[in-house]
Amino acid sequence: MPYKKQIIEDLTRWIDMNLHRVHSINDVATRSGYSRWHIQHMFKQVNQMTILGYVRQKRLERAAQELAESQDSITTIALRHGFGSQQTFSRAFMKWQNMQPSRFRSCARLGQRNPDVEKQHAQPG
Incomplete structure (x- = not known):
C-alpha cells in the first residue's frame, strides 16, 4: 500500500474514533504532523472529499x-x-x-x- 494512502487511512480511523475531538482542520493537522494544506491535499486525493466534509458525513x-x-x-x-x-x-x-x-x-x-x-x-x- 502506498505510504500516502496508509497515512490517510490511519488518520481516517483516528477521525472516526475521535469525532468529538475534531473541531477544525488544525486538530487533524496537529494529529498528523503535516501542515494544514498538505494533509488536506493528501486526504482529498485518497478519499475524494475534504476532511471537514468527511467529518460532517x-x-x-x-x-x-x-x-x-x-x-x-x-x-x-x-x-x-x-x-x-x-x-x-x-x-x-x-x-x-x-x-x-x-x-x-x-x-x-x-x-x-x-x-x-x-x-x-x-x-x-
Missing part, C-alpha cells in the same frame, strides 16, 4: 442512527454530534438525506427507507 451518519434508535430530542442529538444548533443540523441533514430529521425518524421507526438516498448510494462514485 460521519457526524450525520451517527446522528441518523441515533434518530432511528433513541428517544432523545433532535436538539440533543444535534448538539451531541457537534452541530451548533438544531437548525444547523436540520439544514445539513436535509441536504444529506433530502428529508427533515423528524421525518427520517418517523420513517425509520416504521421500517421505511428514503428511496432517493438509496439511489444516491447505489450509484458508483
Whole structure:
C-alpha cells in the first residue's frame, strides 16, 4: 500500500474514533504532523472529499442512527454530534438525506427507507 494512502487511512480511523475531538482542520493537522494544506491535499486525493466534509458525513451518519434508535430530542442529538444548533443540523441533514430529521425518524421507526438516498448510494462514485 502506498505510504500516502496508509497515512490517510490511519488518520481516517483516528477521525472516526475521535469525532468529538475534531473541531477544525488544525486538530487533524496537529494529529498528523503535516501542515494544514498538505494533509488536506493528501486526504482529498485518497478519499475524494475534504476532511471537514468527511467529518460532517460521519457526524450525520451517527446522528441518523441515533434518530432511528433513541428517544432523545433532535436538539440533543444535534448538539451531541457537534452541530451548533438544531437548525444547523436540520439544514445539513436535509441536504444529506433530502428529508427533515423528524421525518427520517418517523420513517425509520416504521421500517421505511428514503428511496432517493438509496439511489444516491447505489450509484458508483
